[in-house]
Amino acid sequence: MRPLTDTETKTLFDKLANYTGRSLTALLTTTAPSANPKSTAADHYVFRIQKDRVYYVRSSLANLATSVARDSLLSLGTCVGKFTKTGKFRLHVTALDVIAPHARYKVWVKKNGEMPFLYGGHIVKAHVGRWSEDVPEHTGVVVCSMDDTPLGFGVTARSTAEARRLDPTGIVTFRQADVGEYLREEDTLFTT
Amino acid sequence: MALKPKSGGSKPSIKRSTKPAGSSSAPKAKKKGPPRPPPTQHKPKPTLANTKKKPPHLRYTEKELRLPQLNGIRPAGVQKLPNKKKGKHFVDDGDGMRTILALVMAEKEGNIESKMMRARQLEEIREAKRVEAEKRVEGKRASLEEKKSEVKRQKRGGSGRAEAETAQTSSAMPLKKRKKVSFG
Numbered sequence: 058m059r060p061l062t063d064t065e066t067k068t069l070f071d072k073l074a075n076y077t078g079r080s081l082t083a084l085l086t087t088t089a090p091s092a093n094p095k096s097t098a099a100d101h102y103v104f105r106i107q108k109d110r111v112y113y114v115r116s117s118l119a120n121l122a123t124s125v126a127r128d129s130l131l132s133l134g135t136c137v138g139k140f141t142k143t144g145k146f147r148l149h150v151t152a153l154d155v156i157a158p159h160a161r162y163k164v165w166v167k168k169n170g171e172m173p174f175l176y177g178g179h180i181v182k183a184h185v186g187r188w189s190e191d192v193p194e195h196t197g198v199v200v201c202s203m204d205d206t207p208l209g210f211g212v213t214a215r216s217t218a219e220a221r222r223l224d225p226t227g228i229v230t231f232r233q234a235d236v237g238e239y240l241r242e243e244d245t246l247f248t249t
Numbered sequence: 250m251a252l253k254p255k256s257g258g259s260k261p262s263i264k265r266s267t268k269p270a271g272s273s274s275a276p277k278a279k280k281k282g283p284p285r286p287p288p289t290q291h292k293p294k295p296t297l298a299n300t301k302k303k304p305p306h307l308r309y310t311e312k313e314l315r316l317p318q319l320n321g322i323r324p325a326g327v328q329k330l331p332n333k334k335k336g337k338h339f340v341d342d343g344d345g346m347r348t349i350l351a352l353v354m355a356e357k358e359g360n361i362e363s364k365m366m367r368a369r370q371l372e373e374i375r376e377a378k379r380v381e382a383e384k385r386v387e388g389k390r391a392s393l394e395e396k397k398s399e400v401k402r403q404k405r406g407g408s409g410r411a412e413a414e415t416a417q418t419s420s421a422m423p424l425k426k427r428k429k430v431s432f433g
Binding site: 081 | 338343349
């Protein structure tokens with residue numbers, strides 16, 4: 058487990074910035090109450106890489122984890138995603154909790170569109186309850202249910218203006234990750 | 250490095266001095282008595298060796314040597330300084346992270362802005378094309394209507410009587426040809 062290098066940090070933030078707005082800086086400034094009851098200093102969060110996976114961890118936890126051998130350390134904190142062999146970054150569904158509060162664009166799906174999405178389908182226009190205004194095409198969006206529960210994230214297939222003219226069966230958002238993966242990919246999601 | 254052989258060398262001398270004492274050979278010990286002082290003389294040697302082995306760059310600074318200045322231009326192919334840190338450069342401090350994030354965000358904002366601009370321009374072009382097409386269709390329809398009304402006017406003005414006749418015959422004919430159909 059080690060901190061990220063500058064190129065890795067840039068790649069990671071580049072990916073996260075697809076889905077989030079300016080409030081992404083909050084990830085670095087967010088603090089948690091210290092694990093040590095004696096100390097009054099708040100605990101901040103850091104990004105750590107273990108093998109090829111990136112974790113968003115409380116710094117005190119990251120410090121404790123240094124006492125665990127690299128081979129034995131399976132996971133810690135919240136897994137954001139993993140670096141591919143080519144140096145690109147893949148966001149995992151586990152990053153949804155990190156992204157969702159800072160989402161720049163959102164798509165709300167109707168009740169009848171939730172299950173198709175959670176089974177791994179793309180979002181068609183007929184299932185969209187509402188969407189953010191002025192969304193350009195091929196931009197990251199967070200998919201929410203009508204009661205504002207984040208269900209996953211994806212990439213817009215059309216801009217909002219174009220999507221208005223689309224027929225009801227036309228795809229509006231390409232799925233990237235959904236919470237259904239917790240069940241579908243149960244065996245492989247946390248294996249390294 | 251220079252110390253090791255000396256410490257190794259001093260040990261045998263001590264052993265030799267102790268062994269004869271154990272074997273109680275007095276004459277031998279007396280003979281080797283005079284060489285004993287040298288160990289005390291050996292001690293200052295390491296300091297001498299250190300002064301000798303001090304590399305020139307520690308003894309003089311480059312300015313003191315008054316050397317002519319070398320060409321300091323780095324060739325295009327060589328990007329790394331020879332004394333630069335090897336390996337990965339970690340970003341662990343908050344400030345470093347924040348600067349990278351700010352750079353990335355600025356880039357992203359620019360991208361999104363340009364995308365929006367492009368989308369808006371395309372939308373404008375599409376709208377203009379649509380308006381133009383509508384206008385063309387409207388013009389065609391108007392010309393057709395005009396032509397129709399013209400033809401009608403021509404017919405009315407040219408053969409008024411014939412028209413009346415045809416109207417009369419048309420009204421009379423259907424009465425004669427009328428057929429009745431009964432079911433069951």
